[in-house]
Amino acid sequence: MPDSLRQFKAELFQALAHSTRIAILDLLREGELTAGTFSDRLGLEQANLSQHLAVLRARQIVTARRAGNQVIYSVRDPLIWKMLDLMRRYFHKQVGESMTMLEQLEKAEERGS
Amino acid sequence: MPDSLRQFKAELFQALAHSTRIAILDLLREGELTAGTFSDRLGLEQANLSQHLAVLRARQIVTARRAGNQVIYSVRDPLIWKMLDLMRRYFHKQVGESMTMLEQLEKAEERGS
DNA sequence: TCAGTATATTCGAGAATTCGCATATTCTTA
DNA sequence: TAAGAATATGCGAATTCTCGAATATACTGA
Structure with missing residues (x-):
C-alpha cells in the first residue's frame, strides 16, 4: 500500500x-x-x-x-455521503455495544451485591 | 440530524x-x-x-x-476498514476523473492550435 | 531483588486549525 | 459610475496536533 x-x-x-x-x-x-x-x-x-x-x-x-x-x-x-452514512452505522453499533455492556453490568450487579 | x-x-x-x-x-x-x-x-x-x-x-x-x-x-x-476501503474507491474515482479530464484537454489541444 | 525488555507518558517546540473581525472582491441595479 | 448584496480573504489569538527526547511504568527472568 x-x-x-x-x-x-x-x-x-x-x-x-x-x-x-x-x-x-x-x-x-x-x-x-x-x-x-x-x-x-x-x-x-x-x-x-x-x-x-x-x-x-x-x-x-x-x-x-x-x-x-x-x-x-x-x-x-456522492460517495462522500456513503462515508457519512458508514459513520452513522458505526455510531449505532458502538452505542448498541455500550448498551449491552451496561445491561450485562446491571445483571452482574443483581447477581452480586 | x-x-x-x-x-x-x-x-x-x-x-x-x-x-x-x-x-x-x-x-x-x-x-x-x-x-x-x-x-x-x-x-x-x-x-x-x-x-x-x-x-x-x-x-x-x-x-x-x-x-x-x-x-x-x-x-x-471491522467497519473501520470499510471506511478505508471506501476512501480507496473515492481516490480511484477521483484519479479516473482527472485522467479523463486530461485526455479531453489533450484532444482539445490537438483540434486547437 | 535487580537488570532488561516492552510499552506508555510527559514535556516543550513548532506547525496547523479555528474563530471573529475587518476588509477585499465580484456582481447587480439604479 | 456608485451603492449594495453575496462571498471570499487576510490577520491575529487561542487552541490543538505532532514529533523527538527523556522518563516512567509494567512485566520477566536470573
Whole structure:
C-alpha cells in the first residue's frame, strides 16, 4: 500500500473532521445550494462558513460555480455521503455495544451485591 | 440530524486523519499485533507510534490487552476498514476523473492550435 | 531483588486549525 | 459610475496536533 494513498486518505479524513463541514455536506444532500444558505441554516458567521467551504473546495469535495451574484455549491461525488452514512452505522453499533455492556453490568450487579 | 452525531463523526474522522494511524489500521487487517510490531514495520519511533495508538484507543477504534511483557492491539469493529476501503474507491474515482479530464484537454489541444 | 525488555507518558517546540473581525472582491441595479 | 448584496480573504489569538527526547511504568527472568 503506497504511502501517497494513505496521505490522500488522511487529508480527506482531515477535511471531514469538523462538525460544521459535516453539516454542510448533509445540507448538500438536498442538492445544490448557494453559499449564503449555509450561514442561514446553520446560524454561523458568514466568514466562518466561507472558510469551511474553502477547506472542502481545496480537497475537491465540493465544487462551486458562480451564478450572477451568488455562488452555488454542490458535492462532487456522492460517495462522500456513503462515508457519512458508514459513520452513522458505526455510531449505532458502538452505542448498541455500550448498551449491552451496561445491561450485562446491571445483571452482574443483581447477581452480586 | 442531532449535532452530537455530527460531533461523534467529526471526532472519528479526526482520529483517522493521519497517515501513520491509517497505516496502523492497515497492518491490523492481518489480525492482532503487538505494539512493537508497528514501530518495527513502519520504521518510526516507538514513542511516536505509542502516541498514535493512544489516539486510536481514546476513540475506541482499537482495543489493547496486556499479554505478559507486551500489549496486543486489535481493531474493535471491522467497519473501520470499510471506511478505508471506501476512501480507496473515492481516490480511484477521483484519479479516473482527472485522467479523463486530461485526455479531453489533450484532444482539445490537438483540434486547437 | 535487580537488570532488561516492552510499552506508555510527559514535556516543550513548532506547525496547523479555528474563530471573529475587518476588509477585499465580484456582481447587480439604479 | 456608485451603492449594495453575496462571498471570499487576510490577520491575529487561542487552541490543538505532532514529533523527538527523556522518563516512567509494567512485566520477566536470573
